[in-house]
Amino acid sequence: MGESDKNEIYISPAPHFAVPMTTRQTMFVVIAALLPIAAYGVWLFGFPALVTIVAAVASTVVFESLFRLVTRQDVRAGDLSAAVSGLLLAMVLPPTTPVWMTILGGLFAMVVAKEFFGGLGANVFNPALSGRAFLLVSFATPMTTWIAPSLGKAADAVTSATPLAYIKPAEGAISTAAQIAEKLGYSSAGDLYLSYFMGARGGCIGESAIFLIAFAFVALVATRIIDWRAPVAMIVTACAVTWIAGINPLLTLLSGGLAFGAVFMATDYATSPVTPIGRLIFGAGCGLITALVRVFGGYPEGVMFSILIMNSLVPFLNKIIPRKYGWVRPAKKEGVAK
Amino acid sequence: MKIRTFKGGVHPPERKEGSRALPIESAFPSTKTVWIPITQGGAPNKPIVQVGDSVARGQKIAETDAFMSAPVHASIAGTVKKIETHLVVGNVDAPCIVIEGDDSGRTDFMPVLDPFTCTREAALARVRTAGIVGMGGASFPAHVKLSPPKGTKIDYLIANGAECEPYLTIDARTIEEHAASIVDGIAIAMYITGAAEGIIALEDNKANLVPVLEKAISGQKCVPVGPGACNISVSVCKTKYPQGGEKMLIKALVGREVPSGGLPAACGCVVQNVGTLKAISEAFRQGKPLIDRALTVSGGACKTPKNIEVPVGTLVGDLIPQTVELNPGVAKIVSGGPMMGLAMKSASFPVQKNTSGVLFLTAGETCTDEESPCIGCGRCITVCSCRLAPVLVVRALKGDDLEEAKRCGLMDCVECGTCAYVCPARVKLVQHFKIGKQLVRAEMAKAAARAAAKGAK
Numbered sequence: 001m002g003e004s005d006k007n008e009i010y011i012s013p014a015p016h017f018a019v020p021m022t023t024r025q026t027m028f029v030v031i032a033a034l035l036p037i038a039a040y041g042v043w044l045f046g047f048p049a050l051v052t053i054v055a056a057v058a059s060t061v062v063f064e065s066l067f068r069l070v071t072r073q074d075v076r077a078g079d080l081s082a083a084v085s086g087l088l089l090a091m092v093l094p095p096t097t098p099v100w101m102t103i104l105g106g107l108f109a110m111v112v113a114k115e116f117f118g119g120l121g122a123n124v125f126n127p128a129l130s131g132r133a134f135l136l137v138s139f140a141t142p143m144t145t146w147i148a149p150s151l152g153k154a155a156d157a158v159t160s161a162t163p164l165a166y167i168k169p170a171e172g173a174i175s176t177a178a179q180i181a182e183k184l185g186y187s188s189a190g191d192l193y194l195s196y197f198m199g200a201r202g203g204c205i206g207e208s209a210i211f212l213i214a215f216a217f218v219a220l221v222a223t224r225i226i227d228w229r230a231p232v233a234m235i236v237t238a239c240a241v242t243w244i245a246g247i248n249p250l251l252t253l254l255s256g257g258l259a260f261g262a263v264f265m266a267t268d269y270a271t272s273p274v275t276p277i278g279r280l281i282f283g284a285g286c287g288l289i290t291a292l293v294r295v296f297g298g299y300p301e302g303v304m305f306s307i308l309i310m311n312s313l314v315p316f317l318n319k320i321i322p323r324k325y326g327w328v329r330p331a332k333k334e335g336v337a338k
Numbered sequence: 339m340k341i342r343t344f345k346g347g348v349h350p351p352e353r354k355e356g357s358r359a360l361p362i363e364s365a366f367p368s369t370k371t372v373w374i375p376i377t378q379g380g381a382p383n384k385p386i387v388q389v390g391d392s393v394a395r396g397q398k399i400a401e402t403d404a405f406m407s408a409p410v411h412a413s414i415a416g417t418v419k420k421i422e423t424h425l426v427v428g429n430v431d432a433p434c435i436v437i438e439g440d441d442s443g444r445t446d447f448m449p450v451l452d453p454f455t456c457t458r459e460a461a462l463a464r465v466r467t468a469g470i471v472g473m474g475g476a477s478f479p480a481h482v483k484l485s486p487p488k489g490t491k492i493d494y495l496i497a498n499g500a501e502c503e504p505y506l507t508i509d510a511r512t513i514e515e516h517a518a519s520i521v522d523g524i525a526i527a528m529y530i531t532g533a534a535e536g537i538i539a540l541e542d543n544k545a546n547l548v549p550v551l552e553k554a555i556s557g558q559k560c561v562p563v564g565p566g567a568c569n570i571s572v573s574v575c576k577t578k579y580p581q582g583g584e585k586m587l588i589k590a591l592v593g594r595e596v597p598s599g600g601l602p603a604a605c606g607c608v609v610q611n612v613g614t615l616k617a618i619s620e621a622f623r624q625g626k627p628l629i630d631r632a633l634t635v636s637g638g639a640c641k642t643p644k645n646i647e648v649p650v651g652t653l654v655g656d657l658i659p660q661t662v663e664l665n666p667g668v669a670k671i672v673s674g675g676p677m678m679g680l681a682m683k684s685a686s687f688p689v690q691k692n693t694s695g696v697l698f699l700t701a702g703e704t705c706t707d708e709e710s711p712c713i714g715c716g717r718c719i720t721v722c723s724c725r726l727a728p729v730l731v732v733r734a735l736k737g738d739d740l741e742e743a744k745r746c747g748l749m750d751c752v753e754c755g756t757c758a759y760v761c762p763a764r765v766k767l768v769q770h771f772k773i774g775k776q777l778v779r780a781e782m783a784k785a786a787a788r789a790a791a792k793g794a795k
Contacts, residue, residue: 008669009668009669009670009671009682009683009684010669010670010681010701010704010706011429011670011681011682011683012670012681012706012766013681013766013768013769013772014672014674014676014677014678014679014680014681014753014755014758014768015676015677015678015705015755015758015759015768016670016672016676016677016679016681016697016699016704016705017350017351017504017676017677017703017704017705017759018705018707018758018759018760018761018764019348019759019760019762021760021762022707022762022763022764023710023713023762023763025762026713026715026762079710081713119711120711120713121711121712121713121714121763122711224717224720227716227720269713269714269715269716270713270714271714272714273716274714274715274716274719274727274729274730275716275719275727275730276719276720279716318727318730321726321727321730321745321746321747322719322725322727323725324598324724324725324726324747324750325585325589325595325596325598325723325724325725325726325750326585326595326596326597326598326600326724326750327598328597328598
């Protein structure tokens with residue numbers, strides 16, 4: 001027969017072509033989009049931020065691998081998913097989080113939130129946000145201690161109170177953007193917007209630099225790594241609802257973790273819906289809960305809770321599928337049979 | 339000209355340049371022996387010749403009475419040496435009639451028949467007797483497609499020349515070299531189905547064929563033809579996979595959708611591959627049954643990509659190295675295109691009526707990654723040309739929930755492979771669907787048996 005018989009011949013089902021983009025490369029692109037934000041965070045908040053990032057990534061990778069080794073499963077560190085979770089966890093932690101606390105967060109994120117549910121792709125709740133939620137409810141004070149960024153109003157005392165505290169309509173007194181700007185020591189509302197856009201405010205390591213998050217959003221949508229629906233629906237809904245409640249929508253967008261959460265957390269593959277309509281509803285739900293927490297809740301920020309709550313609805317949202325090609329209304333007798 | 343298309347789809351590398359410009363050349367197996375599978379589309383046939391019989395080229399050698407079947411003919415003149423099983427496409431052993439050629443060149447064709455003066459029934463019978471099946475790959479008996487159920491009105495006869503599979507150039511070459519035959523085949527198919535309009539569909543990477551076809555169409559108008567048979571046009575679609583899928587083509591060209599579970603005839607369309615239409619024309623004008631198959635042989639490990647025409651039953655291995663030369667490093671042998679074709683364990687398999695190409699792929703070209711866990715990115719939903727939710731079908735199947743799998747589109751899947759092509763986790767989606775469909779069919783058969791048993795009581 002042919003010469004080909006001398007070679008090793010692979011047999012596999014069609015298709016015999018595949019896009020070059022694998023899981024590992026997808027995760028790599030997400031890391032690439034996160035790195036500028038992480039680097040900016042280190043520049044803003046200094047050495048403690050770097051320590052937090054390294055501790056988070058190392059702990060997620062090590063704990064995932066250890067768990068899989070102990071449970072005799074293949075080690076999946078190579079798919080970079082654990083590294084992404086670690087980086088995401090660091091981005092939503094305050095820069096001064098103690099190292100042991102960060103490692104504990106990594107442990108919770110990987111073992112409890114991810115591997116207990118079956119590992120990559122099978123987890124219900126966002127691992128990074130689960131880790132943060134665990135730390136927040138366990139150690140409230142260190143998790144809400146902010147330090148001033150190196151950029152902008154260095155003298156300004158934003159060390160303990162998050163800017164969101166000013167935005168919340170405390171005892172019915174809702175401040176305008178200009179009033180808040182004055183309280184925070186900015187010359188005008190425009191100055192405030194610009195400073196916030198550039199990340200010159202206290203906050204978690206990755207949530208401040210709105211301009212870099214916006215850039216990452218464009219890049220990730222353009223490379224089709226993420227879908228625009230959930231982030232856009234989340235931000236639009238959050239801004240609209242807080243605006244109705246009398247809060248400046250621009251400040252809603254620029255403060256807290258809304259932008260970061262919408263772009264990086266509401267688009268997490270395993271814990272967000274796979275269908276287009278599901279993603280829109282998921283995003284809108286996240287935005288609505290965020291706004292409600294910000295306006296009425298006991299916590300200043302609602303992004304984390306909103307996404308974790310909506311995570312639990314994903315299996316139901318996935319029931320909403322697009323209209324199939326050639327779909328015909330089922331005959332009546334089928335409806336009766338059910 | 340308006341460029342038409344459908345929603346979704348992907349753009350795999352085309353890789354057609356290797357064979358696109360090369361004329362179809364006749365080739366013959368070096369062993370002068372063909373292994374003709376007894377059944378090539380439709381219900382299983384029975385051989386009607388015996389070992390030792392002398393057969394002429396074009397002589398019927400296997401058939402069955404079932405409507406959904408197509409007879410098989412001797413593709414070379416010679417002697418029946420054996421009737422035994424041999425490896426065929428799909429990596430299974432199937433019964434084949436082995437004919438050793440005797441160089442006599444004796445033929446036993448059918449009498450020439452004027453398609454436009456005979457009755458529709460006679461024309462349909464001719465298509466069936468000629469053993470014509472869908473040459474685009476599906477191997478569906480052509481006469482079945484051309485005889486839609488009573489009460490169905492056919493508006494459009496679509497000639498499928500989209501050829502959206504990478505590497506394959508045989509449809510394009512057939513159009514370039516046999517445009518008149520194809521147009522004649524369309525006119526015949528329009529006469530049989532009563533379709534008022536004929537549309538020839540191309541992808542825009544073959545826009546250079548538009549004038550060739552238009553010339554053939556204007557030539558056809560000069561010949562006395564059946565009612566409405568002159569209304570044939572060329573439509574250009576976007577180069578996008580799976581543009582050549584029957585359902586996508588209908589959506590792109592006439593904006594209709596084939597109802598779920600139905601045939602294209604249910605929305606007034608009949609789609610035939612251009613090669614099939616050429617074969618239909620030849621069955622009338624020359625009385626020639628479907629015994630020769632033109633195909634593209636290509637791939638990165640193929641030193642000499644070309645378009646060849648061989649007798650049906652030629653073992654691909656018997657073309658090496660006289661007709662087809664290979665480079666070292668063949669990692670996959672694919673019968674068909676890289677998106678839907680079947681990987682073979684060896685090159686020793688016969689070319690069948692529906693073999694549109696044989697590819698020799700290197701490890702670098704093809705994907706040999708292992709399946710990894712689904713990460714839920716939803717890309718399969720974005721690209722699915724049938725707007726299904728492949729990821730949810732697979733999840734439902736893993737949970738043994740056939741009802742949910744059906745709701746998410748299991749039975750509507752055309753197995754085009756677009757979802758698996760984009761899957762970053764390399765989930766073998768199409769394979770899961772194929773298994774799932776078998777489970778559903780088994781379930782339906784069981785339910786039918788139960789109902790029958792109840793009725794008997």
